[in-house]
Amino acid sequence: MSAIFSDPMFERGATLLAGEKIEGFDSTGAPVAGEQQAGNDMVGQVKAFVDADPVSGDRHSSRLVYCVAARYKGDDVDDASTIAGNMYTFNAAASLTEFSVAGTAAGKTVAADVNAGKAHGVLDEYLTGKLRTNDIVWLVVKGPTTVNSTGAVTAGSMVAQAGTAGVAAAIGATGASTVAIGQAIDAAASNKLRVNLVSNSI
DSSP: OOGGGSOOSSOTTSOSSTTOOOOEEOTTSOEEBTTBOOOTTTTTOEEEEEEEOTTTOOEEEEEEEEEEEEEEOSOOBSOGGGTTTOEEEOOGGGTTTEEOOSSOGGGOOHHHHHHTTOOEEEEOTTOOSOBOTTOEEEEEEEEEEEEEBOSOOOTTOEEEEOSSTTOEEETTSTTOOSSEEEEESSOOBTTEEEEEEOOSOO
16 A cells, blocks of 8 residues: 555544653754654655544545644644634645645735645544644645635536635635635535645645
8 A cells, every 4th residue: 555545643533742842842843742753754755544533433535534644733722623624725835745824914815825826634533632733733735624614606617716715605706716715515504614625745
């Protein structure tokens, strides 16, 4: 079996450090915690997961979900489920290895980044617990995932990054990216949307 389908390093729904006490930092400023070292050799790696809930085991489809291990450079988040499913673009100087915020600081918008062709992904929809600065998480870059959304989106329609930070919308919505990130699998419900992401990044 190809390594892309095995040895996932850590499961979806968790971070690499998974709440371990940070004991120090390496020469790059990355954290060292217990047996899990800084993780510099892990960032940027691509792994494929089955499209299933890691806790219940419920399988959503027979498709594979392609994820990139990325270092989170934003502020600590006490409850990561509040941002799970948000869309992010990778930091410009660390494409496919680091991401920070979904926000609009200094006029930056994810929609503009997507229009510019920058690599992007969706923060692991199953992520829970505390997310600490410099920890490593999975960003979905290709395949089916649940994305936070805004407005009405019908099943089968093309989806874009919305003008609102981190969420998806129907392509053509006011302020949304003009570049499709994928196709809606189901209609949006309760500001959640199942999307089959497309990506040329991997």
